[in-house]
Every structure is written in C-alpha cells, then in structure tokens.
Amino acid sequence: MKKEITLNALYMNSPGQTWAGLWKHPGSRGDFNKLSYWTDLAKLCERGLIDAIFAADGVGVMDVYEGNPAALFRTATTAPSNEPTLLIPAMASVTKNLCFAATSITSYEHPFIIARRYSTLDHLTDGRVAWNVVTGGYQAGALAVGLPGLRDHDLRYDIADEFMEAVYKLWEGSWEDGAVIRDVEAGIYADPAKIHRIVHRSAHIQMEGYFNCSPSPQRTPLIYQAGASPRGKIFAAKHAECLFLVGHHKPYVADQVKSIRQLAVEQRRDANDVKMLLAATAIVAPTDAEAEDLRQDIERTVDIEGVLALYSGFIGEDLSRFDLDEPMENLKLSRGADMSKAMRTIIELMTRSYPDRQVTLRDMGKVIAVPGRDVVFTGSPQTIADQMTGWMDDTDIDGFLLTRTLDPTQLEAFVDLVVPELQSRQRYKTRYAEGTYREKLFGRGAHLPSIHTGAAFRRAER
Amino acid sequence: MKKEITLNALYMNSPGQTWAGLWKHPGSRGDFNKLSYWTDLAKLCERGLIDAIFAADGVGVMDVYEGNPAALFRTATTAPSNEPTLLIPAMASVTKNLCFAATSITSYEHPFIIARRYSTLDHLTDGRVAWNVVTGGYQAGALAVGLPGLRDHDLRYDIADEFMEAVYKLWEGSWEDGAVIRDVEAGIYADPAKIHRIVHRSAHIQMEGYFNCSPSPQRTPLIYQAGASPRGKIFAAKHAECLFLVGHHKPYVADQVKSIRQLAVEQRRDANDVKMLLAATAIVAPTDAEAEDLRQDIERTVDIEGVLALYSGFIGEDLSRFDLDEPMENLKLSRGADMSKAMRTIIELMTRSYPDRQVTLRDMGKVIAVPGRDVVFTGSPQTIADQMTGWMDDTDIDGFLLTRTLDPTQLEAFVDLVVPELQSRQRYKTRYAEGTYREKLFGRGAHLPSIHTGAAFRRAER
Numbered sequence: 001m002k003k004e005i006t007l008n009a010l011y012m013n014s015p016g017q018t019w020a021g022l023w024k025h026p027g028s029r030g031d032f033n034k035l036s037y038w039t040d041l042a043k044l045c046e047r048g049l050i051d052a053i054f055a056a057d058g059v060g061v062m063d064v065y066e067g068n069p070a071a072l073f074r075t076a077t078t079a080p081s082n083e084p085t086l087l088i089p090a091m092a093s094v095t096k097n098l099c100f101a102a103t104s105i106t107s108y109e110h111p112f113i114i115a116r117r118y119s120t121l122d123h124l125t126d127g128r129v130a131w132n133v134v135t136g137g138y139q140a141g142a143l144a145v146g147l148p149g150l151r152d153h154d155l156r157y158d159i160a161d162e163f164m165e166a167v168y169k170l171w172e173g174s175w176e177d178g179a180v181i182r183d184v185e186a187g188i189y190a191d192p193a194k195i196h197r198i199v200h201r202s203a204h205i206q207m208e209g210y211f212n213c214s215p216s217p218q219r220t221p222l223i224y225q226a227g228a229s230p231r232g233k234i235f236a237a238k239h240a241e242c243l244f245l246v247g248h249h250k251p252y253v254a255d256q257v258k259s260i261r262q263l264a265v266e267q268r269r270d271a272n273d274v275k276m277l278l279a280a281t282a283i284v285a286p287t288d289a290e291a292e293d294l295r296q297d298i299e300r301t302v303d304i305e306g307v308l309a310l311y312s313g314f315i316g317e318d319l320s321r322f323d324l325d326e327p328m329e330n331l332k333l334s335r336g337a338d339m340s341k342a343m344r345t346i347i348e349l350m351t352r353s354y355p356d357r358q359v360t361l362r363d364m365g366k367v368i369a370v371p372g373r374d375v376v377f378t379g380s381p382q383t384i385a386d387q388m389t390g391w392m393d394d395t396d397i398d399g400f401l402l403t404r405t406l407d408p409t410q411l412e413a414f415v416d417l418v419v420p421e422l423q424s425r426q427r428y429k430t431r432y433a434e435g436t437y438r439e440k441l442f443g444r445g446a447h448l449p450s451i452h453t454g455a456a457f458r459r460a461e462r
Numbered sequence: 463m464k465k466e467i468t469l470n471a472l473y474m475n476s477p478g479q480t481w482a483g484l485w486k487h488p489g490s491r492g493d494f495n496k497l498s499y500w501t502d503l504a505k506l507c508e509r510g511l512i513d514a515i516f517a518a519d520g521v522g523v524m525d526v527y528e529g530n531p532a533a534l535f536r537t538a539t540t541a542p543s544n545e546p547t548l549l550i551p552a553m554a555s556v557t558k559n560l561c562f563a564a565t566s567i568t569s570y571e572h573p574f575i576i577a578r579r580y581s582t583l584d585h586l587t588d589g590r591v592a593w594n595v596v597t598g599g600y601q602a603g604a605l606a607v608g609l610p611g612l613r614d615h616d617l618r619y620d621i622a623d624e625f626m627e628a629v630y631k632l633w634e635g636s637w638e639d640g641a642v643i644r645d646v647e648a649g650i651y652a653d654p655a656k657i658h659r660i661v662h663r664s665a666h667i668q669m670e671g672y673f674n675c676s677p678s679p680q681r682t683p684l685i686y687q688a689g690a691s692p693r694g695k696i697f698a699a700k701h702a703e704c705l706f707l708v709g710h711h712k713p714y715v716a717d718q719v720k721s722i723r724q725l726a727v728e729q730r731r732d733a734n735d736v737k738m739l740l741a742a743t744a745i746v747a748p749t750d751a752e753a754e755d756l757r758q759d760i761e762r763t764v765d766i767e768g769v770l771a772l773y774s775g776f777i778g779e780d781l782s783r784f785d786l787d788e789p790m791e792n793l794k795l796s797r798g799a800d801m802s803k804a805m806r807t808i809i810e811l812m813t814r815s816y817p818d819r820q821v822t823l824r825d826m827g828k829v830i831a832v833p834g835r836d837v838v839f840t841g842s843p844q845t846i847a848d849q850m851t852g853w854m855d856d857t858d859i860d861g862f863l864l865t866r867t868l869d870p871t872q873l874e875a876f877v878d879l880v881v882p883e884l885q886s887r888q889r890y891k892t893r894y895a896e897g898t899y900r901e902k903l904f905g906r907g908a909h910l911p912s913i914h915t916g917a918a919f920r921r922a923e924r
Contacts, residue, residue: 013582015651024646033585033676035555059574061672069654069672076651080642080676082582090551090586093497110607112521113571120475120544123495124552145572146668180542184486187765189477189538192531206608210523210531214495214542303649 003392005427006275006399006441008054008101009045009411014081017056017404018374019281020306020365021075022298027406033082035090042091044408045098048415049429052099052130052437053091054224054244054401055084059108059136060144062313065305066320069140072313075306085117092125097432099128099440101224101242107136107156108145111166111200112207118221119171119213127217127436127446132224133239135160138313154231162202164239168457169198171220172448174211176459190214196459220448222437228256237263238453241438242275244401248375253278254395261396269451275398275441278391282402283378284413291379298405304365311364319361327358374403381421388418389427465854467889468737468861468903470516470563471507471873476543479518479866480836481743482768482827483537484760489868495544497552504553506870508560510877511891514592514899515553516686516706516863517546519565521598522606524775527767528782531602534775537768547579554587559894561590561902563686563704569598569618570607573628573662574669580683581633581675589679589898589908594686595701597622600775616693624664626701630919631660633682634910636673638921652676658921682910684899690718699725700915703900704737706863710837715740716857723858731913737860737903740853744864745840746875753841760867766827773826781823789820836865843883850880851889 015032016023030037045053061069061079072079084102091100100121104114114131121129135156136142142150151159179194200207226244227236236243237260247253261271283298285291304324312319322331364373377387391397402414422428433440438447448454477494478485492499507515523531523541534541546564553562562583566576576593583591597618598604604612613621641656662669688706689698698705699722709715723733745760747753766786774781784793826835839849853859864876884890895902900909910916 021649023644023651024649033678034588035551035586039555059578059674061674063672069657071654073652073654073657074650079672079674080652081674082585083578086548086551086579086582086586088551089497089548090555093501093552093555109571109575112606112608116521116545117548120548123544124497124548126496140671144574144669144671146574146670182485187483187486188536189485190535190542192533192535195531195535207606209602209606210525210541212521212523212541212543216495 002389002427003398004429005388005392005422006277007050007428008052008277008399008401009041009050010054010056010279010401010403011041012056012078012081012404013084013087014076014078016076016306017078018307018310019298019302019403019405020077020310021301021303022405022407023076025298025301025406027409030408038087038091039094041408041411042095042098044411044415046095048411048419049432050098050415051399051440052101054101054132055087055103056132057081057084057103057105057134058138058141059105060138060140060142062138062140062309064139064316064318065309065312066318069309071305071309075303075309077303077306077310085121088121088129089124092128097128097440099130099222099437100125101130101132101222103132103134105134105136105141106160106163107147107151108141110207111163111205112170112209112211115167115170115211116213119211119216122216122218122221123213127438129218130222130224130242130437132226132244133160133164134226137316139316140313153229157227157231157235159204160235161238162205164454165202165457166200166205166207168220168454169200170211170213171215172454172457173459174198175213175215177215180214218436218438218446220454222441223454233260233263236260237269237274238267240274241441241452242277245276245278245397246374247278248373250391250394253391253397257396267453273442273449273451276396277399277401278395278397279374279403280388280391280400281374281376281405282384282410282414282418283376283405284381284384284410284417286380286417288379288383291383295378299366302365304362307365308361322361324362325360327360331361381417384418385421385425385427388422389425392427464851464889465860466891467850467854467884468739469512469890470514470739470861470863471503471512472516472518472741472863472865473503474518474540474543475546475549476538476540478538479540480769480772481760481764481865481867482539482772483763483765484867484869485538487760487763487868489871492870500549500553501556503870503873504557504560506873506877508557510873510881511894512560512877513861513902514561514563516563516594517549517565518594519543519546519567519596520600520603521567521570522600522602522604524600524602524771526601526778526780527771527774528780531771533767533771537765537771539765539768539772547583550583550591551586554590559590559902561592561684561899562587563592563594563684565594565596567596567598567603568622568625569609569613570603572669573625573667574632574671574673577629577632577673578675581673581678584678584680584683585675589900591680592684592686592704592899594688594706595622595626596688601778602775615691619689619693619697621666622697623700624667626916627664627919628662628667628669630682630916631662631669632673632675633677634916634919635921636660637675637677639677642676680898680900680908682916684903685916695722695725698722699731699736700729702736703914704739704903707738707740707859708836709740710835712853712856715853715859719858729915735904735911735914738858739861739863740857740859741836741865742850742853742862743836743838743867744846744872744876744880745838745867746843746846746872746879748842748879750841750845753845757840761828764827766824769827770823784823786824787822789822793823843879846880847883847887847889850884851887854889
C-alpha cells in the first residue's frame with residue numbers, strides 16, 4: 001500500500017513569505033497581527049485534516065541584498081515578523097487535532113528557556129506541538145541578540161548538539177513518571193523524591209537546577225529539523241523526527257531522502273523514524289486552464305526584488321550585484337565562511353542538474369521550478385494530485401509543507417478541491433489519528449522511541 | 463470624588479501560589495495545564511470587569527528551605543510552573559476588554575527577544591498587554607540559565623536600566639508612525655525609509671539591527687514593576703506605570719506609595735503616573751460568620767511548610783532553622799549579599815511596626831495579617847468593601863492584586879458578591895473603558911506619555 005501524504009501548512013507570523021509581494025493580490029486577505037487571522041487559519045486547516053501548521057521564524061531582519069533590508073520591508077517578504085510560538089495557544093483553543101510546529105533558535109536563547117516554552121505548549125495543546133530546531137544562520141540574528149557575529153556553520157551545529165543534550169535532560173530526565181500524584185489525603189501534589197536536579201556542563205552550555213515543568217504529554221516535543229548540509233544532515237539524522245526538505249528536482253530530493261534515512265540507520269534508528277516533508281507550492285483551480293491563468297496572475301504580482309532579497313539572505317550573498325538575465329550557472333557565488341551551505345549547495349546542484357534550459361535570477365520570481373526554489377504544482381485537483389503522488393512515489397518523501405501563496409484563498413482551494421481528490425485515491429486520511437502529535441504521525445507512543453538519542457537521558461529507574 | 467478601585471487577579475502558570483496547599487481544598491478545581499482552565503478564568507474575570515490577569519513567574523525552582531525544593535513541589539507552591547506569556551493569546555481570544563500582565567525576567571533573556579515577545583502579544587491582544595519587569599532575584603534562576611550565580615541586587619537593576627533603554631529603542635525608535643502603508647498600487651507594504659537600524663552598546667547589553675515587529679497598538683507595552691528596595695524604587699519611579707506593592711500595614715504601605723509618587727515627580731513625571739496596586743487576599747462569603755468559617759477552613763488546609771519554603775526563597779534564607787513559635791522579631795536573619803532586600807525590609811519593618819502582638823513563623827500559615835504577607839480581608843461583601851475602600855482612602859493606593867486562594871471559587875465569589883457591592887458604592891467601574899490597556903487605565907493615549915523616560919527614544923522627526 002502506498003503511503004498517505006502528510007501535509008503541513010507553512011507559515012510565518014508575518015504578512016508574506018517566500019512568494020514576495022502576494023499580499024497585494026485580491027486573493028490575499030486578513031491582517032496577521034490579529035488573533036482571528038490565526039484562529040480562522042487553524043479552523044480551515046483542521047477542516048482539511050491538515051496535519052500541522054508549521055510556523056517558521058527568524059530573529060532580526062536580513063540585510064544582505066544591497067546591504068539593507070529595504071526590499072524585504074517594501075515587499076513584506078518575511079518582514080515584519082512576530083514571534084511564532086505565541087500563536088499556538090490561541091490556535092489550539094479552537095481545534096482538537098490540528099498540530100503545531102514552530103521554530104526556536106538554539107543560538108539566541110538558553111536551553112532552559114526553550115525547554116520550558118515547549119513544555120508549556122505541549123501541556124496547553126494536549127501534546128500537539130513540535131519544535132523546529134534551527135541553529136540561526138543569519139548574521140542579522142546574531143547581531144540582534146548581541147553576539148559578535150555569525151558563528152561558523154559547523155560550530156553552530158556542535159553547540160546545537162550540546163543544546164539538545166541539555167533539553168533532553170530537562171524533558172526526559174528531570175521528572176519521573178508518576179512524580180505528580182495529587183494525593184489530597186496525604187497532602188502531596190508532587191513527590192519530591194521523583195524530581196531530580198539537572199546539571200549540564202559542556203563547552204558552550206551551563207545549566208543547573210530543577211526544571212519548573214512537570215512532564216507534558218509528549219515530554220520531548222516532536223522534533224523538526226531542516227539540516228541539508230553534511231553536518232546538518234548528521235544532526236538531523238540523530239535528532240529529527242520530521243525533516244523539512246527544500247528542492248525542486250526529483251533525483252536531488254530522492255538522494256537527500258535516501259542519505260538521511262541511511263544516516264538515521266547509522267544512528268541505530270529505523271529508516272522511517274524520520275518523516276521527510278518537502279516544501280511545495282500548489283497553484284490550484286478547478287481546471288488546468290484556470291490554474292494556468294492564476295499562475296500567470298501570481299507571476300505578475302510577485303515582486304522579484306523581494307524574492308532576491310530573501311535568497312540573498314538565505315545564501316549570505318548580495319544577489320543585487322548580478323544581472324537578472326544572466327544564467328544562474330554563470331553566477332560566481334563567493335565562498336564566505338558564513339551562511340546556509342545547504343541553500344548554496346541546492347542552488348549549485350540544481351543549476352547543474354537542469355540541463356534542458358538556462359535558468360536566470362529573474363526566473364526566481366516566476367512560478368516555475370527554479371533552482372533553490374520550492375517545487376511548484378499547478379493545475380486542477382487531478383493534476384495536483386498526480387504530481388503530489390508522483391513525488392511521493394518517486395522520491396520516498398512522506399509529504400509536503402505547502403507554501404503560502406494567496407492567503408488564505410489558495411489554502412481554501414487546496415482544502416476544498418485537492419484534499420477530496422487525494423482522499424478518493426486513498427492517499428490522504430479521512431480523519432485524524434488519535435493522541436499526541438507523535439502518536440498521530442507514527443502510530444505509536446507519545447514519548448520518544450527508546451531508540452532515539454534523547455531517550456538515553458531518561459533515568460535508569462524508569 | 464473618591465478613586466475607583468483598579469483590580470487584578472494575581473496568578474502564576476502553576477497549580478498554587480502563595481497560599482500553599484489550597485489545591486487540596488474542595489473549593490479548588492481544574493488543571494492549570496489545560497487551556498480551558500485559563501480561558502474559563504479569563505471569561506470569569508471579564509464578567510467581573512476585572513482590569514487584568516497578572517501572571518507572575520519564576521525561572522528555576524527555589525531551593526533555599528532545607529536546601530532543596532521538596533516542600534514547594536510537595537505542596538504545589540509556585541511549582542510546578544509553566545511559562546506565563548503563552549497563556550495570553552488563548553485568554554485574549556475569548557475576551558474583548560480584559561487585559562494581561564506577565565512577568566519576564568531581564569537577567570535571563572536578551573532584550574531583543576523580550577521586546578519581540580511583547581510586541582507580538584500587544585498586536586495579538588489589540589494592545590491589552592503589560593510587561594512586569596523583574597530582574598530575577600533567585601539564585602536558582604541564575605544557575606538554571608547558566609549564570610555563575612545571582613548578581614548583586616543593585617547591579618541587577620543597573621543592567622535592567624540598560625535593558626529598558628534597549629527595548630525602548632526597539633519599541634519607540636525603530637519604526638516610525640506611518641511606516642506600514644500597505645499601498646497595493648505602489649507595491650509598498652512598509653516604507654523602508656521609516657524603519658531604522660537600532661544600535662545599542664552598553665556595559666552589559668549589545669544589540670544591533672532592524673526590529674522585526676511593526677509598531678503594536680501601545681508600542682511599549684504597559685510597564686509593571688515591583689521595586690520596593692531603595693534602588694528598586696528609583697527604577698520603578700523611572701519606568702513603571704503600575705507598581706505591585708506588598709505589605710499589610712497601612713502606615714508602611716502609605717509611606718511606600720508616597721515615596722514612589724515623590725520619586726516619580728523627581729523624574730519629572732506626574733505623581734499619579736504610577737498606579738499603585740497592593741497584593742491582597744479576600745476571603746469572601748455572604749455573611750461575616752460564613753467567611754469566618756471559611757477562613758478557619760482555609761487555615762486548616764494551608765501547608766505551613768510550603769509557605770515557609772516560599773518565603774525562604776523570597777528572602778534567600780532557610781527559615782527551617784528557626785523554631786516555628788519563636789516571635790518573628792527575635793529571628794536573627796543573616797545579611798547575605800543576595801536576594802530580595804525588599805522582602806527582607808518588609809519583614810523587618812512589619813515586625814517592628816506590629817506592637818500589639820507577637821507574630822511567629824507559624825502565623826505565616828494563617829489567614830491573618832502577618833509580617834511580609836499580603837493584607838487579608840475576611841467577611842461579607844459589605845465588610846470586604848469597607849476594608850478595601852478604607853485601604854484605598856488611607857494609603858492612596860489605586861487598587862489591588864487579588865491573590866489566588868480557593869481557585870476559582872473564591873474569585874467567583876468575589877465577582878458575584880463583592881463587585882456589585884463596590885459598584886453600588888461607586889468605587890468600581892460598571893463597564894470597561896475603551897481602548898488599549900494604557901488608555902483604559904489612564905484615560906489618555908495608547909502610547910507612553912511624552913514625559914516618560916521611554917518616550918525619549920522616539921525619533922526626533924516624529
């Protein structure tokens with residue numbers, strides 16, 4: 001039997017994301033600063049049996065393109081942006097099964113603070129929360145929080161490994177099962193003998209004391225990661241239960257999937273212990289012709305300068321210095337010490353692996369499959385379903401993160417048109433599974449599987 | 463005309479607070495880990511026209527009493543505790559006028575992170591949010607987040623002053639009014655010329671870059687503080703718009719109020735620019751006799767060890783080494799370098815200013831006015847109203863923070879019985895004022911008044 005498609009809606013607490021300028025389109029509406037925008041979105045997603053809303057984040061505003069963030073602000077491309085985890089309690093209060101993933105960055109906050117945030121969220125959502133572990137790859141974020149500058153890529157991951165140890169100790173090792181007993185007769189709310197002082201001392205992280213939070217439904221929230229560089233993939237294969245993939249070329253994506261599964265096995269995990277979710281854009285309309293019209297309409301609305309400012313930030317290189325019509329394969333990207341090697345690798349790989357036509361920077365503002373951009377599906381529900389199931393079967397991914405285009409009208413169209421089509425093909429659930437996010441996704445326990453690296457931090461007596 | 467009473471409900475994201483052990487009482491119900499607990503609470507408060515829910519917080523678990531946190535865990539006294547600001551979006555989604563204050567600690571997080579959190583909350587709540595600025599006075603919190611230990615009291619306040627400068631720069635000086643224009647025709651969401659790079663370099667805080675968040679309704683959230691030490695009062699008089707007072711003795715409280723108002727005037731503020739809210743416990747029943755029965759019932763339920771563990775943490779000194787029946791005036795408190803000088807001062811002052819009887823540590827578990835504990839009102843709605851209005855008129859406070867006792871049944875009783883009584887005396891609002899928290903409280907603009915120190919960080923061209 002072929003795999004069911006896992007489906008996330010990819011958001012940020014912002015007016016616009018990767019498709020720069022679509023806030024201008026009449027198909028976009030609402031104000032992201034208002035609670036009702038998010039509670040309406042949550043209800044829409046739950047109506048469509050979408051697994052989770054994934055809220056990306058970045059601290060600070062990238063200023064690589066022309067040396068300033070002007071194009072991002074002007075085109076509302078990931079800026080302004082508010083903190084994402086604060087959306088979750090409100091969205092959880094109007095839903096029962098929809099899950100939530102959010103980005104918090106290991107370079108900018110202490111593990112005790114982040115552990116407490118996600119324990120709180122996991123309690124409040126009855127276990128419907130995931131943490132997307134991000135190391136913070138932008139100079140702007142580092143400077144915003146007072147670091148002298150962006151740390152080296154691999155060092156960031158080394159620190160993140162220490163960070164994960166610290167949070168696993170809090171989540172898995174501090175409070176034993178059965179510590180909270182609420183025994184009115186004996187006058188005991190929690191049994192102090194089952195709550196343990198945690199000490200963590202490593203090269204970059206110090207932490208000592210008792211964790212404030214009693215064990216939440218999942219203890220460790222479901223762990224997301226997006227590592228795609230060599231070091232990032234090792235980190236992901238060790239920690240991640242869901243991996244956020246980017247790429248538009250099937251052989252490249254299939255190769256990424258295979259290598260992560262292989263690395264997971266090397267960590268003594270099961271190859272399927274990491275769910276692989278690919279960022280994808282769907283342009284949906286009742287017919288292929290209408291979808292094609294919509295595609296052109298969107299293409300006219302996209303602001304290429306916003307897209308280039310975004311990708312300049314991603315790769316840490318000012319793309320304004322290149323001619324828009326120069327083939328991408330000719331671009332001479334510098335090799336700075338910083339930044340998303342993953343994204344750079346993707347662009348380089350994609351450019352090389354696209355023999356049938358020359359792609360330019362200008363194409364990055366178009367709704368076609370372009371190096372470094374997400375895969376794009378355009379068409380009727382049948383066409384989209386064909387493409388999605390084709391990607392599932394050809395690359396061994398587990399599902400998709402749907403990017404934000406016309407918001408919310410395109411998500412509404414997806415829910416109303418594509419979801420029933422996928423259901424009729426038995427490639428999409430017809431109701432949510434029971435339990436916490438981890439239970440829904442893997443059909444087993446609420447806690448980390450015993451084989452996961454985090455489970456090693458459980459106390460022996462449990 | 464006499465002042466209307468401003469009224470907050472004092473909570474933590476925990477199963478119990480200062481009245482240790484009351485979770486055992488049949489008048490307490492619900493599970494603080496569930497969202498519905500908080501949304502029900504918010505609806506109850508809004509029904510009672512309560513101004514705000516104030517959510518206190520502490521990072522780490524205090525372990526001064528007997529050198530461990532066992533008594534706090536056993537009695538559910540401020541432990542376990544989850545992060546408080548995550549409650550606000552859910553509570554805001556079920557209310558229209560209720561406001562929210564929460565504690566975030568200046569010693570444990572970077573100003574950029576805290577500024578972004580409160581801008582996000584201020585947007586999502588339409589301006590109904592306040593930040594209680596706390597410097598973090600417990601060794602346990604410092605060790606939890608990797609600091610070598612608790613910093614000296616006055617140094618913490620010096621750092622907090624730097625911290626406030628940094629957040630004012632972000633909130634007041636980064637985005638000009640009118641920066642967000644959403645001009646579809648021109649393709650401009652926000653005008654980059656009106657968004658400014660912020661640089662802050664001071665002894666303890668470095669920050670540089672563009673703020674992610676567009677101006678929220680209040681820009682700077684309403685500022686709470688609880689400074690009571692000499693240094694703390696200077697900080698409060700400079701920054702606070704609401705002051706959280708503790709004390710049970712009218713002359714002491716009146717003196718605190720007077721001195722803060724005087725200090726505010728020395729900062730060129732108006733004496734009434736700081737609202738003074740006194741922590742108070744109300745034991746309410748239809749008649750005085752029933753309230754007296756309830757008082758005794760509560761007293762039997764309170765767990766003295768939890769109370770002493772809490773106060774040991776507050777004053778940084780292990781109270782387990784004293785005899786429970788030794789008069790408090792005989793206690794020889796050591797004079798460590800750390801900790802809440804304010805609480806210590808209160809205890810010393812109160813002990814001296816209580817000539818009519820000898821108070822012991824054991825009394826701290828009783829519902830009587832005890833040195834260092836909150837003032838307690840017990841009785842019928844009429845009796846409570848007499849006491850509250852008496853305190854208002856005799857001390858020049860502006861209102862109360864109602865402590866959590868039997869939760870929520872005593873808050874329900876207060877809303878149903880005392881609120882109408884106060885309204886009939888024209889000492890309590892009959893409907894909420896319009897606008898943001900700051901507008902509701904001061905009857906003027908949504909932003910900091912121009913005389914406030916934070917307003918100096920606005921850009922000259924505005």
